[in-house]
Amino acid sequence: MSSQRPVRTLDVPHKAIKKICCIGAGYVGGPTCATIALKCPHIDVTIVDLNQARIDAWNSDNLPIYEPGLDEVVKTARNRNLFFSTDVDKAIIEADLIFVSVNTPTKKSGVGKGYAADLGYVESATRHIAKVATSDKIVVEKSTVPCRTAASMRKILEANGKAGLRFDILSNPEFLAEGTAVKDLDAPDRVLIGSLDTASGFAAASSLVDVYANWVPRERVITMNVWSSELSKLAANALLAQRISSINALSAICEATGADVDEVAYAVGLDSRIGPKFLKASVGFGGSCFQKDILNLVYLSESLHLPDVAEYWRQVVAMNESQKRRFTEHIISSLFNTITNKRIAVLGFAFKKDTGDTRESSAITIIKYLRAEQAKVAIYDPKVEESQIWFDLAEPGIVDDVTALKKQVSISSSAYEAAAGADAVVICTEWDEFKDTNLDYEKIYASMNKPAFIFDGRLILNQNKLEKIGFKVECIGRSRLEETFE
Numbered sequence: 001m002s003s004q005r006p007v008r009t010l011d012v013p014h015k016a017i018k019k020i021c022c023i024g025a026g027y028v029g030g031p032t033c034a035t036i037a038l039k040c041p042h043i044d045v046t047i048v049d050l051n052q053a054r055i056d057a058w059n060s061d062n063l064p065i066y067e068p069g070l071d072e073v074v075k076t077a078r079n080r081n082l083f084f085s086t087d088v089d090k091a092i093i094e095a096d097l098i099f100v101s102v103n104t105p106t107k108k109s110g111v112g113k114g115y116a117a118d119l120g121y122v123e124s125a126t127r128h129i130a131k132v133a134t135s136d137k138i139v140v141e142k143s144t145v146p147c148r149t150a151a152s153m154r155k156i157l158e159a160n161g162k163a164g165l166r167f168d169i170l171s172n173p174e175f176l177a178e179g180t181a182v183k184d185l186d187a188p189d190r191v192l193i194g195s196l197d198t199a200s201g202f203a204a205a206s207s208l209v210d211v212y213a214n215w216v217p218r219e220r221v222i223t224m225n226v227w228s229s230e231l232s233k234l235a236a237n238a239l240l241a242q243r244i245s246s247i248n249a250l251s252a253i254c255e256a257t258g259a260d261v262d263e264v265a266y267a268v269g270l271d272s273r274i275g276p277k278f279l280k281a282s283v284g285f286g287g288s289c290f291q292k293d294i295l296n297l298v299y300l301s302e303s304l305h306l307p308d309v310a311e312y313w314r315q316v317v318a319m320n321e322s323q324k325r326r327f328t329e330h331i332i333s334s335l336f337n338t339i340t341n342k343r344i345a346v347l348g349f350a351f352k353k354d355t356g357d358t359r360e361s362s363a364i365t366i367i368k369y370l371r372a373e374q375a376k377v378a379i380y381d382p383k384v385e386e387s388q389i390w391f392d393l394a395e396p397g398i399v400d401d402v403t404a405l406k407k408q409v410s411i412s413s414s415a416y417e418a419a420a421g422a423d424a425v426v427i428c429t430e431w432d433e434f435k436d437t438n439l440d441y442e443k444i445y446a447s448m449n450k451p452a453f454i455f456d457g458r459l460i461l462n463q464n465k466l467e468k469i470g471f472k473v474e475c476i477g478r479s480r481l482e483e484t485f486e
């Protein structure tokens, strides 16, 4: 049984979009609206942010985020019909359609602390629109928000906007993944547009459909009611993260039984109802979205008096935490139950390959555990800036003494430098550079203390090949139990 495509008749008169403003020049606003500008040379796109340094970087040769292919997109459209600016008022005044693409982090205090989304940035951007708009606007939620946020935005706009102006709110959640953002935006699985079921809601949705229709096949642009659209974004992330927690839960069973998690994933993934994607066991999912959005769903469920539903989703995050702990405990027990003063080379600090983003990266938690055991940690990542690593490790609540941190942690400029003199190499991010076809593991082995351990938290290495070199190799979801029946 499969779900059915929602049907909406959008055959209504609607206006053609000529100018777009995007509030928020981050990981989503930047690539998303740069792609719109690239694909729609007839539309002027201005991306605005309060952060001057970020805007300066977007206007420079050194973009503020690393994404394969993004430099080319930005360079082609910038100053043609793509502009980056801190003049938020001007961009709002001139635009027909405004994307709100600001951050929606988990609340750090107050009601819903640790779970609910902090909608302060969305509200402030919405109030800004209401304050300065002098003509009708289509306001689009691009940020990931709890279900029914569109209603709050509408109330704020209607209560504060100038008399006689019309504001239509659309939900248009973003599904790009970091590291593949340009590819995902170029050929999305689907574009989702939610609107109110009113004539003006349909008209606004039609205007946005026309923008995407410049490059996305029409059948991939889905329109639906605004609440379904808002919830679909949280649902997609919850289901994706749940798959990872499920395969990671199975990885623990594999390690204890002699089953191999990659083989299990392959076998189950051939079932067309399950499918092969997102079944790679790992050190746990990271990134700015999965945990935040699931906790948001947990909070929503609790607010709706659905404690069993809340508990169900909470377990997806709990399993993710358990995976990081279990991985580190395995490192400690393998290294003869003590890692005090042992050098551990951590390869990879980003939350996944092909990005410099470290938000909620599993490496941060794993290094915290290693530090608690008094290990000396040497970190290497090909894309993450040194300052970002120090910032993440010295985050309040994780480490408060930067001097102590720097005595225990060093940052290396190559995998070879990190591994020299180490007792163990720990792969935390699946960068291609770390594969045994790209790194000289014989050289690494020669430079390490013996026995030399490798902990593959991403299943990217050829275990047999490395064992032949002399390494003791430990992989997530795999054990070296005897294969004979006993």
Ligand SMILES: NC(=O)c1ccc[n+]([C@@H]2O[C@H](COP(=O)([O-])OP(=O)(O)OC[C@H]3O[C@@H](n4cnc5c(N)ncnc54)[C@H](O)[C@@H]3O)[C@@H](O)[C@H]2O)c1
Pocket: 023, 024, 025, 026, 027, 028, 029, 048, 049, 050, 051, 054, 088, 101, 102, 103, 104, 121, 124, 125, 128, 142, 143, 144, 145, 174, 175, 176, 177, 178, 288, 289
């Ligand atoms: N990062 C992703 O891969 C991804 C993917 C899909 C959806 N999302 C969602 O998109 C939203 C944005 O995420 P992000 O990763 O781009 O965040 P981000 O922190 O990288 O960028 C947000 C930007 O908004 C700016 N901002 C905040 N308030 C503003 C205001 N009032 N006026 C002008 N600028 C303002 C901030 O300065 C910041 O530069 C979040 O809701 C997130 O959940 C993120």
Ligand SMILES: O=c1ccn([C@@H]2O[C@H](COP(=O)(O)OP(=O)(O)O[C@H]3O[C@H](CO)[C@@H](O)[C@H](O)[C@H]3O)[C@@H](O)[C@H]2O)c(=O)[nH]1
Pocket: 144, 174, 175, 176, 177, 178, 179, 237, 240, 244, 277, 278, 279, 280, 281, 282, 283, 284, 285, 286, 287, 288, 289, 290, 351, 352, 353
């Ligand atoms: O089989 C897998 C797939 C992913 N991961 C990890 O899961 C995390 C998230 O990966 P991914 O989903 O590829 O990257 P994100 O950029 O976080 O993208 C997710 O979050 C975005 C923000 O909401 C959504 O737009 C995307 O659709 C959704 O995939 C990373 O740590 C990955 O290493 C695994 O461990 N195993």
